[in-house]
Amino acid sequence: MFYKVAMNPILHLNKVFDNRIRLGIMSALMVNEEINFNDLKELLQITDGNLASHIKGLEESGYIQVQKGFIGRKTNTTYKATEAGFLAFKQHLAALEKMIKGTK
């Protein structure tokens, strides 16, 4: 597999991450155990609806896990990266780096 990456990194660029917002969500989840909806919204500076749709996309890909909870009476939904999410992100990152090194 490493050989394949070296040969053609474009194959390993993940379509799911071909979007600023989804890439941002995943980046944040790589360094935080979990993040709630409002923190993601503040981080990415986007509307509720926009964020929700991208979260749904990532959830359907199996890259993030949603946990619904409460703080007092308010709902507090948090997100976590799954094993598959970590792996996919690492591969995407490796492919990006490979491409940059390859063209230098």
Next chain:
Amino acid sequence: MNNADLKQQEELQHIKQMMERSSRFISLSGLSGIAAGTCALVGAYFANNELMNTHARVLQNLNPADDATVTLDTSLLNSLLGNRLVQIAILTFMAALVSSFIFTFIRSKRTHVSLWGTTSKRLFINIAIPLLVGGLFLLKLMLLGGVGLVAPGCLLFYGLALVNASKYTLVEVRYLGYSQLLLGIINLFFIGSGLLFWTLGFGILHIVYGVMMWLKYERQ
């Protein structure tokens, strides 16, 4: 460099930025450091005056004829002095806290990071733990009469707090922490010069750090 390459560079930059912004409180303003340092210098000036006054008074009272009254006087004076210096210290701390808060508040508005969000809370808790424990320890130390260790103690606990907190804010805070620790350790060998080291650490170092951070991140 072609366009596709530029896009990948940008993408990596974006990833890095999102990782930093989501895990560190980066709105700490350099101006806050300058403000806190200035408050410390003003506080140190008043503390120094206070020490000089007391010293002069003690010298005047120093009469070989009645040793007993002198010791009584000095112990009374000492407790008064302690109170007065403690008052100055508390006022200085409050002024530094409020003034540094203002500049960071302004910066947080500009960077769209809430001042009471996850990252700022994490930073606050991690700086507060060593500071509170250190404060209690130094209070007990003062009550037991170990006044000479208070200044190096302040520097050491503050340095530890900064090193700890640097994981949750600008990485440069770590170097400020190391510098405070170094000063605190040197101070241990010059116990009488506490105020000088205290002024260097809380005054000068803060201002130097603040100017450097402002030049690096905020100057437009």
